[in-house]
Amino acid sequence: MHILVTNDDGPPSGQSSPYVHSLVSTLQSSGHTVSVVLPHTQRSWIGKAHLVGKSVRPTYFRPSPLVTQNGRLSNSGTVSSRPLPEDSLDEEWILVDSTPASCIQIGLYHYFQSRGPIDLVVSGPNYGRNSTAVFSLSSGTIGGAMEAAVCGVKSIALSFAFFDRNHDPEIITNASLLSVKLIEHLYKTWDKDTHLYSVNVPLVENVLGRKILYTNMLQNAWRSGSCFQLIEVPEEEDQGPEEVEDAMRKAEQKLGRKEQGNLEGSGTGSGYETPTGAGHVRYTHKHFKWAPRFKDVYQSVEESEEGNDGWAVAQGFTSVTPLRANFMHAPGEFKGEIKLEQ
Template sequence: MHILITNDDGPPSDQSSPYVHSLVSTLQSHGHTVSVVLPHTQRSWIGKAHLVGHSIKPTYFRPSPLQVKNGRLCNSGTVSTRPLPEDSTEEEWILVDSTPASCVQIGLFHYFKARGPIDLVVSGPNYGRNSTAVFSLSSGTIGGAMEAAVCGYKSIALSYAFFDRNHDASIISGASELSAKLIQHLYAHWDPATHLYSINVPLVENVGRRKILWTQMLQNAWKSGSCFQVLEVPSEDDDTASDIEAQIRRAEEKLGRKELLGKDGGTESGRETPSGQGHIRYTHKHFKWAPRFKDVYESVEQSEPGNDGWAVAQGYTSVTPLRANFMHVNGFEGEIKLEE
């Protein structure tokens, strides 16, 4: 099978993208041809966006062989502004300064023709879970798979859900081995009504011996108010996307151990009481994205068994069949007549 890989975490990195090289190597060991187009940097929480008006420029990543040091996988490689000669046998991936969805478009239609048609697109493995509606609707990992689906290709969004970021090489390798087998199984038994599958693999010991469950996506919501924090003293230096992702992963690690993040606090709308009829006054404020992820974990704890968030919390692999659209609600037909 010819598989196109993308992600939303960028090129291999021990800090921000520790899983993609493991998956690529495992798929290759299973006999698949693997082509790789990744964002050149962190692009999480961007959904299926494209950077309109942005001229995309590729660079070229040459991964070093995976090594295990002190029980952990070491991800490294070099980046070049020019591709290798056509007769080179060295492995080379393409990096583009855009989004996962754009990576998919570019990979499907502008590269790899000599390798034959692409059979399947796999977006991931994401550094962290993409379960429940709140996470999934903003996921760049799922966005990449959605882009492939609307281009008419079979696609899978793959995420590794961690409970402790100090997992060792054997746990990551086990997750990649399970993922490769599951990817092959889903492709061989593809449901014609399904456009893409969202897979969440928990990073736990012996994951290959644990259950793999069909699940539905848990419908949940932000219930603690605004996802933005008012900055009383505006920061001159904004956090980068990588900084924010690191903060989120630290929070997810704590919540994975059943600890709640932060405290509930009041929220501000940013709108002040009108000072005169017909006049609305606003206080000049700066804001920082700071969602309360305990909403997600509490929704999972309070849900009935069978959804994707519940399955991951039990240490099971979750497989959710999806369609690449915003499905309508049944029961509404005919003409709408407005009241007089």
């Protein structure tokens, strides 16, 4: 297959994008032609957005060979403002200063024609789960796959759900191996009413021997109030998206440890003051910081019945959720375990 890969975490990085190089290498080792277009920086929580009115300027990433260094998979490479010569045989990925959805548009229609038609889009692997509606509706990973679906191309949104931040090379390698087998299986058996699949692979030991289940998407909600925290007037510049995402992953990791333990054994107000006259509202000047409460997601999963994507990931299973490109579950009977060819 000719597979187009994007993500919402940006180019390979131990801090913010530790999985994409492993997946690309595993797809290539399985005989697939892989073309890669990624955002040039972290673009999580951006959904299927495009940056309207902004010119897109590509740069070019040349990944170094994937090796294990200091107990982790390396994620190094070089960036250039100019592409390699057309006769070069070196590997080169395209980085664009935009969103995952824009990466899909550019990758489908403006590059790679000499490689033949693109058969499948894989968006991911995301650094963290994209299970349940709360995460999925804002996910840039799923947004990229949605963009491909509305372009008429089969697509899979792939996420690696971590329970801690131990980037064990063997666990990541096995998650990539499972993902490639599952990608091939879904492509061969694609359901005619499904536009895209959302797949969550847990980063756990023996993932190749654990169940793969069709699931629905848990419909949950933010229940603790606003995802924005009221703060004092900031004295320093805002944090960049990489720093914010890293802090959020650390918070998610604390809750993930509780989930892993299970495997092994309010709002701030309306933001305005009482009206002082008919038709007149006096607002006070305030500052806010993005600070979602992940415990809402974990509690909704704990309270849910079996069969949804959040529940499957919490059990250490791989979830496969068939979707339509309108944020609806795909019709049909998707139940039970998926058996892959050995």
